[in-house]
Amino acid sequence: xxxxxxxxxxxxxxxxxxxxxxxxxxxxxxxxxxxxxxxxxxxxxxxxxxxxxxxxxxxxxxxxxxxxxxxxxxxxxxxxxxxxxxxxxxxxxxxxxxxxxxxxxxxx
Amino acid sequence: xxxxxxxxxxxxxxxxxxxxxxxxxxxxxxxxxxxxxxxxxxxxxxxxxxxxxxxxxxxxxxxxxxxxxxxxxxxxxxxxxxxxxxxxxxxxxxxxxxxxxxxxxxxxxxxxxxx
Numbered sequence: 001x002x003x004x005x006x007x008x009x010x011x012x013x014x015x016x017x018x019x020x021x022x023x024x025x026x027x028x029x030x031x032x033x034x035x036x037x038x039x040x041x042x043x044x045x046x047x048x049x050x051x052x053x054x055x056x057x058x059x060x061x062x063x064x065x066x067x068x069x070x071x072x073x074x075x076x077x078x079x080x081x082x083x084x085x086x087x088x089x090x091x092x093x094x095x096x097x098x099x100x101x102x103x104x105x106x107x108x
Numbered sequence: 109x110x111x112x113x114x115x116x117x118x119x120x121x122x123x124x125x126x127x128x129x130x131x132x133x134x135x136x137x138x139x140x141x142x143x144x145x146x147x148x149x150x151x152x153x154x155x156x157x158x159x160x161x162x163x164x165x166x167x168x169x170x171x172x173x174x175x176x177x178x179x180x181x182x183x184x185x186x187x188x189x190x191x192x193x194x195x196x197x198x199x200x201x202x203x204x205x206x207x208x209x210x211x212x213x214x215x216x217x218x219x220x221x222x223x
Contacts, residue, residue: 098150
């Protein structure tokens with residue numbers, strides 16, 4: 001089965017609403033990263049967060065190793081937050097294993 | 109901000125033809141990677157390199173070759189392109205192995221369509 005599963009697969013919000021994106025993994029964890037893929041396709045790194053909580057502006061990432069999950073919270077969503085959010089883990093070796101992503105659409 | 113440049117941005121190739129995707133980074137990073145992304149899926153590692161003149165196989169290397177002639181440049185080569193290789197290809201670089209405490213910096217991607 002898939003080692004990294006993201007939910008929901010897609011999400012539609014009204015501007016100003018909060019979003020909670022989930023990443024569940026079935027193996028032990030060396031590292032955990034969140035990426036944002038813009039609608040035009042380019043990718044940027046959001047967080048490196050193998051454990052605990054990290055915040056950057058309106059984004060908060062929380063990884064709970066013993067529960068094998070990580071979440072990405074987006075507060076007060078904006079139209080420009082629309083895109084795909086990908087999580088990736090490494091387990092054993094350093095190579096990253098990506099989830100399929102959550103496609104977020106923020107409506108005006 | 110680190111810079112990774114891919115070329116071309118998109119390409120249409122014929123089945124059986126040769127395709128070369130190029131990647132150039134100005135970050136002075138040792139590690140470079142080639143990933144492919146299929147519609148609705150995450151990224152999968154094809155090849156990577158941690159030093160010039162050396163490349164390593166990733167998770168899905170079959171049908172692909174890689175070349176790292178210098179620290180700045182990393183190419184992905186499809187000697188005999190096939191329909192199944194239609195995808196978006198991303199190049200990335202990092203200062204250390206991608207699963208460590210180092211961010212990956214991605215290029216904008218190359219959309220490859222094999223007809």
